[in-house]
Amino acid sequence: xxxxxxxxxxxxxxxxxxxxxxxxxxxxxxxxxxxxxxxxxxxxxxxxxxxxxxxxxxxxxxxxxxxxxxxxxxxxxxxxxxxxxxxxxxxxxxxxxxxxxxxxxxxxxxxxxxxxxxxxxxxxxxxxxxxxxxxxxxxxxxxxxxxxxxxxxxxxxxxxxxxxxxxxxxxxxxxxxxxxxxxxxxxxxxxxxxxxxxxxxxxxxxxxxxxxxxxxxxxxxxxxxxxxxxxxxxxxxxxxxxxxxxxxxxxxxxxxxxxxxxxxxx
Amino acid sequence: xxxxxxxxxxxxxxxxxxxxxxxxxxxxxxxxxxxxxxxxxxxxxxxxxxxxxxxxxxxxxxxxxxxxxxxxxxxxxxxxxxxxxxxxxxxxxxxxxxxxxxxxxxxxxxxxxxxxxxxxxxxxxxxxxxxxxxxxxxxxxxxxxxxxxxxxxxxxxxxxxxxxxxxxxxxxxxxxxxxxxxxxxxxxxxxxxxxxxxxxxxxxxxxxxxxxxxxxxxxxxxxxxxxxxxxxxxxxxxxxxxxxxxxxxxxxxxxxxxxxxxxxxxxxxxxxxxxxxxxxxxxxxxxxxxxxxxxxxxxxxxxxxxxxxxxxxxxxxxxxxxxxxxxxxxxxxxxxxxxxxxxxxxxxxxxxxxxxxxxxxxxxxxxxxxxxxxxxxx
Numbered sequence: 001x002x003x004x005x006x007x008x009x010x011x012x013x014x015x016x017x018x019x020x021x022x023x024x025x026x027x028x029x030x031x032x033x034x035x036x037x038x039x040x041x042x043x044x045x046x047x048x049x050x051x052x053x054x055x056x057x058x059x060x061x062x063x064x065x066x067x068x069x070x071x072x073x074x075x076x077x078x079x080x081x082x083x084x085x086x087x088x089x090x091x092x093x094x095x096x097x098x099x100x101x102x103x104x105x106x107x108x109x110x111x112x113x114x115x116x117x118x119x120x121x122x123x124x125x126x127x128x129x130x131x132x133x134x135x136x137x138x139x140x141x142x143x144x145x146x147x148x149x150x151x152x153x154x155x156x157x158x159x160x161x162x163x164x165x166x167x168x169x170x171x172x173x174x175x176x177x178x179x180x181x182x183x184x185x186x187x188x189x190x191x192x193x194x195x196x197x198x199x200x201x202x203x204x205x206x207x208x209x210x211x212x213x214x215x216x217x218x219x220x221x222x223x224x225x226x227x228x229x230x231x232x233x234x235x236x237x238x239x240x241x242x243x244x245x246x247x248x249x250x251x252x253x254x255x256x257x258x259x260x261x262x263x264x265x266x
Numbered sequence: 267x268x269x270x271x272x273x274x275x276x277x278x279x280x281x282x283x284x285x286x287x288x289x290x291x292x293x294x295x296x297x298x299x300x301x302x303x304x305x306x307x308x309x310x311x312x313x314x315x316x317x318x319x320x321x322x323x324x325x326x327x328x329x330x331x332x333x334x335x336x337x338x339x340x341x342x343x344x345x346x347x348x349x350x351x352x353x354x355x356x357x358x359x360x361x362x363x364x365x366x367x368x369x370x371x372x373x374x375x376x377x378x379x380x381x382x383x384x385x386x387x388x389x390x391x392x393x394x395x396x397x398x399x400x401x402x403x404x405x406x407x408x409x410x411x412x413x414x415x416x417x418x419x420x421x422x423x424x425x426x427x428x429x430x431x432x433x434x435x436x437x438x439x440x441x442x443x444x445x446x447x448x449x450x451x452x453x454x455x456x457x458x459x460x461x462x463x464x465x466x467x468x469x470x471x472x473x474x475x476x477x478x479x480x481x482x483x484x485x486x487x488x489x490x491x492x493x494x495x496x497x498x499x500x501x502x503x504x505x506x507x508x509x510x511x512x513x514x515x516x517x518x519x520x521x522x523x524x525x526x527x528x529x530x531x532x533x534x535x536x537x538x539x540x541x542x543x544x545x546x547x548x549x550x551x552x553x554x555x556x557x558x559x560x561x562x563x564x565x566x567x568x569x570x571x572x573x574x575x576x577x578x579x580x581x582x583x584x585x586x587x588x589x590x591x592x593x594x595x596x597x598x599x600x601x602x603x604x605x606x607x608x609x610x611x612x613x614x615x616x617x618x619x620x621x622x623x624x625x626x627x628x629x630x631x632x633x634x635x636x637x638x639x640x641x642x643x644x
Contacts, residue, residue, distance in 0.1 A: 098398075098407040135388060135440040144396040144439070145407035151538065152383040171399075176540050180385040189540070229399055232540040233530050 022110040025061065025071060027119065028206040029105050030263065031089045033161065038211065041094035043163055045212075047220070050096055050160035050169060052089040052209070053146060055125045061111045062118035062198055069116070071109040078139035079104040084125055086140035089209075095162045098145065105206075118198025119207075123172075123244070123257070124156035124191070130174060131184035148173050151230070152181040156192060157244075161211050161220075168218050168226040170240055175230050175251060189251030191230070193244040196256040205262045214243050214259040292316075297456050297465070300496055301504035303372035306386055309444045311451065317638075318425040319449025322442055324637040327415055328395065329356040330404030336394065336446065339365035339402075342635050345555035345625075346453065351566025355402040362400070362531040364566045367559050369629055370552055372451035375503040375512045379548045379564040380534040382512065387447035388440075395443075409439055416442060455554055455629035463623070471623050478620025481613055489578075491603040498553035498624065515601040516546035518582025518594035519563055526598045529590060532565055545599045557622050558630065571621055575614055581606025 031038055031052050033045040040049045060068035075082050085107045092099035124130070129141060130153045141147070141154065148155050153174045160169030175189035197207060217239020218226055228237040241248045245257040292311035294302045305311055322328065326335040339353045340346040346368035353361040363379050376382055377390040384390050394402040396409070405412060416422045416437040429445055430436040460479070462470035471479065482489045492515055495502050500513035514535050520528045528534060528546040535544035548564045562568040568577060577583050581604055582595030595606065609617075629635065 100407060133389075134392070135443065142409075143407065144392070144405065144409045145398075147392070147396070149389060149392040149396065150381065175538075177383060177538070179383065181383055181389050182386070184383070227399075231533075231537050233533065233537075 020112040020114075022072075023113045025109055025111050025202055027059070027107045027109075027121075027202050028265065029087045029089065029107075030206050030208050032208045032210045032212070032263070034210065034212040038161070039094075040090055040092070040096035040099070047161035047163045047167060047211075048095040049090055049211075050162040050167060051099065051158045052160075052211075053099075053143075053155075054087050054123055054157040054159070054209070055084050055140070055146070055154060056087060056107055056121050056123060057084045057126050058122040059107065059109060060120050061116040062120060062196075064115060064117050066117075068120060069111055069114070071111050073107065073109045076108055078142070079106075080108065080140065081138060084129060084140065086143070086146070100143070100145070118196065118200045119202065120194065120196040120198075120256075123193040123195065124174075125154045127186070127190075130154055131177070131179075131181065133182045151175065152177055152184060153187070159209075159211060159214060161215065162225065165223045165225065166221050168215050168220060168228075168236065170214070170227070171229045172244070173230055187251075189230075191241070191246055191251045192253065193246055193257040193260075194253040194255075195260040197260065197262050200262055204265055206265050208261045208263045210259050210261060214240060216243060295452075295454055295456075297461075300456055301506050303451060303454070304503055304505045304507065305372075305451065306388065309388060309447060311448055312429065314425065314429040315445045315448035316452045317449075318422070318429045319445035319447065319452075320634075320638050321421060321425070322446050323449050324639055328403055328405065328412060330401075330408060331356055334403060336391075336403075337637060339394075340368050343558070343630055345369050345559045345630060347559040349560070351561045351569075353402075355400055356404045357401050359400045361402065363564045364561070366551055367555060368450050368453050369455045369555050369626075370453070370497050372454060373497045373502050373504055374499070374552075375501050375510045376514075376549060379551075380514065381538060382514065382535060383538065385512075387450055388443045391443040391446050392439075412439060412442060413437055453629065453635055455626040457628045458554065458626040459623040460620075461626070472619065474616045475619040475623045477613075478616035478618070479623075481617055482620050487578075487607055487609075487617075488603045488605065492550035492601070493553050499550050501549045514544070514547035514549055515603070516597060516599040517548075517578070517604050518597045518600040519567065519577070520546060520585070520590060521582070521592035521594045521597035522590055524592055524596065527592075529565075534564075543599055546597065547599070553621060553624055555625050555629070557625050571618055572614070575609065575617060578604060579607055579609045 031049065033047060036045040038045055038049045042048060059071040059073060061071055062068055073080055073082050073085060079086050086104060088100060088104045090096040090099040091103050092101045134147045146155050151173055155171045155173050157170060157172040161167050172191055174187035174191050177184055177187035179185035218236055226236045228234050228240050230237065238248045243259045245253050245255040247254050296302050323336045326332050328335060334356045339348045341348055348365045351364055353365045355361060375385060377384045396406045398406050416426060426436040426441060430441050459470040481487050492500050492513060494500055500511045503510040526545050533545055535547040560569060562574050568574050580595060582597060582600060584593045585591050
């Protein structure tokens, strides 16, 4: 008995020592149109926001040596499960028709205590959750506006800008899927953008999503509301996917999404 | 003595079995020898669900401006289609395609005109309710309003707990679509003159329809390859099915500029797969009640059954001018079953007589499928 205790205590101590203490982290998101902030009701930067919701998963913090350390996402309903977070920067006002009144700009998690130089994450819903039965989904996957019933997955990004008859919007999601919903064999086009921002200090800086960059390839002043909803004939998609670092042909990420950047917190 | 005890035990066991047999076993209105539909394990049929689903199906409060219900596009008198070439949503947006019949949809292996991913009515119901491109019932992002309606309406407050007694909180989108799916599955039809003929009532088909039946199932006309089986479609399954067929076909309706292309808003399976070979591939709909569900094809571009027969006789449609010009017969993705055929005027009349014999008046008239909001006789 005594021998056992003698063994167990040092083992316990060792185990605790091996588990490095962790620290809370928080990543804030903001939407921009060029350098300017953009929202659903003001047209200062030529356009008002018409939608801005996106899923974020697989967050990693980058150490000084470039090692990617996974952030443990906290469960914070209705915005975060342990695996995916919903960033919602529209408030249902003005041009944001059929939006939601609530907004969420934050992702919360914990990482081992340490010094970090940058952050990287995936835009989208992890594959195992993306094609599960939407009727039994848990937050933040419960929004009917975010589920893509037709394409049997989720809209990874809903983003749009509008001013009267001019504007454009994007619904991004996986394409060329096979199987049936609830039992999907997979999708040939993943279409999950990767974002890597370095250096990045989550205490003083925030992640920006610049819609001017996202929609740079589109003719925004032709009196039409253009759209990209991932159809093979959607010509508006190619440039948009490029700004997200996605190859339109394969749906693979070829670089960090250019439409994402950083800015100092106000 | 032992024999008596065994017999008593056997009787007791049978009694127990009867006692525990589900009392709410749903009675399908499916006559022999037709199979019963396959139903998802997590949504067994019940009379209470069907009743609840019928109210929901006809409830226009399930649209964003209270202007339309499921029944707005699925009208009983048109075999649950709407008589339009292309259906119109709550906000006036015109859908690229026409509403499909719901008669015997419980047997459909895939739902919609061109979606190989959708095989369950519970999921399908979400597209008209919440879809945005096009807007149908316009409830995207408004699921809270539906749940609020379910919670506050006296009828739903009574029916939801009764239909889903095992649920602590039955007021959910999940249960609403389960009930609607149950009602839609209950719309089965096997009382057409053709069914009665098969059951032995030889006078149910006249000589012309009988000849038409022979032509329909002939290799010369090839109709049955895509419109085969008891439900006259190769998108079909049932409870005892060992093989599920899920056909999609390019029938040569378009061939824009000779490229094989279909109109951009109606490219068929291609829209989801991005594979050129899937251009213009649509589901072959059931032909039951086909005479009352005009106009025809996914976009309603053929107005009569005579035009449909002429289309298949030619082996594809020729559009001579305009932006859609092209010869569908030369569409490179056209189904091998659309080869064209010679057809006399008498044969055309016989085929039309056979197709008319697939109409089941009872499913178009039966009160249990009609709007419960309308009192009989009013």
